[in-house]
Amino acid sequence: MTSEDLPLAGRRIALPESRELDLFADMLIKRGADVLRCPLVAIHDAPDPAPVLAWMHTLISQPFDRLILLTGEGLRRMLALAEREGGSLQADFIAALEGIPKLTRGPKPGAALRKVGLKADQVAVAPTTEGVIETLKGESLRGQRIGVQLYGTDPNRRLVDFLAGAGAEVSTVAPYIYADDVEDAQVEALIDALLATEVDAIAFTSATQVRRLLQIAKRREQGEAALLSALGRIKVAAVGPVVADELAACGVQVDLMPESSFFMKPLVRELVKVLGTR
Structure with missing residues (x-):
């Protein structure tokens, strides 16, 4: 060679x-x-699935006005959790996602959406928290219910505080954790x-x-x-x-x-x- x-x-x-x-x-x-x-490092499901399931059920029963997906890993973990729960949860979750305007931080959550036949409505101008904020700065967010899928267990106060400061009601979910591998x-x-x-x-x-x-x-x-x-x-x-x-x-x-x-x-x-x- x-x-x-x-x-x-x-x-x-x-x-x-x-x-x-x-x-x-x-x-x-x-x-x-x-x-x-x-x-x-390794990635594991959230040790307590109850808050994740509760967030997903809220998204289905009372769809958010907007959804921000920070990672593809988070969406994949939620879909897998819904599948394990059985019943119609996964199908209901995907159907509810379809009707919600979705902003992705970068290409990976977009790829995870495409795996289930969905697509992002917006992609951040840069694949960072600052990029997400910059994308939303010119929009009126007052009174909106916004779901945010977090990056690991990082509460991302910068993004959450920006959204709350703009008058939005923010609901976060952390579907996975990082652990030493x-x-x-x-x-x-x-x-x-x-x-x-x-x-x-x-x-x-x-x-x-x-x-x-x-x-x-x-x-x-x-x-x-x-x-x-x-x-x-x-x-x-x-x-x-x-x-x-x-x-x-x-x-x-x-x-x-x-x-x-x-x-x-x-x-x-x-x-x-x-x-x-x-």
């Missing part, structure tokens, strides 16, 4: 991804890369590999991964500064603006990110563009 067939030959890339780790790794391996797998020792091993510059790049696909890595680094003798220095010696990739903003807030320079479509395939293309053999 030629370098064109395996453009990432000789490159080692660290992957802190969890949910689609094998898919992400396979895309890179097929292009010749060696991958270091270290899933930093690996023992601290495995995260330590990833940090050691970064400190030793044993990888050419690390590709982050969620802001939670960034926070988890920095959290463990702070406990170490070398501290956070050593990790930040190590990240400055390799290429740091972000799947999209939310992750890039988190990295920047931590003092990490982002070297590559897809320009518009914030998914793994475009991220792989950017890694090939920057790290590919010439």
Whole structure:
């Protein structure tokens, strides 16, 4: 095979991804890369489904005037919960969703809607909380009942306070939680590999991964500064603006990110563009 067939030959890339780790790794391996797998976080259903089910029943019986979906994961979790509950809940939920104007933060909730034959009525001008707020700034929200599907358990006070300040009645739901997916020792091993510059790049696909890595680094003798220095010696990739903003807030320079479509395939293309053999 030629370098064109395996453009990432000789490159080692660290992957802190969890949910689609094998898919992400396979895309890179097929292009010749060696991958270091270290899933930093896992996603689980909300431990108490009762509030999620109550929110869904409210959406069905008293449809919101507007629905804001921040993640595709949240919608998928609610649909799966409705399916497990049985009866007509899932069909009723999808039917109610169809009649509600839906604003998505980015492409992933839009993709989750399409899986059940629906589509977003609005897409935020940027796939961030600020993008959602900017999209709604010119609209009259007073008196509206607005449902908000949250990102994990983050209460997103910035968005909720904006909506409440605009006169809306806000109802939030948190269908899933983040949990540590690996023992601290495995995260330590990833940090050691970064400190030793044993990888050419690390590709982050969620802001939670960034926070988890920095959290463990702070406990170490070398501290956070050593990790930040190590990240400055390799290429740091972000799947999209939310992750890039988190990295920047931590003092990490982002070297590559897809320009518009914030998914793994475009991220792989950017890694090939920057790290590919010439």
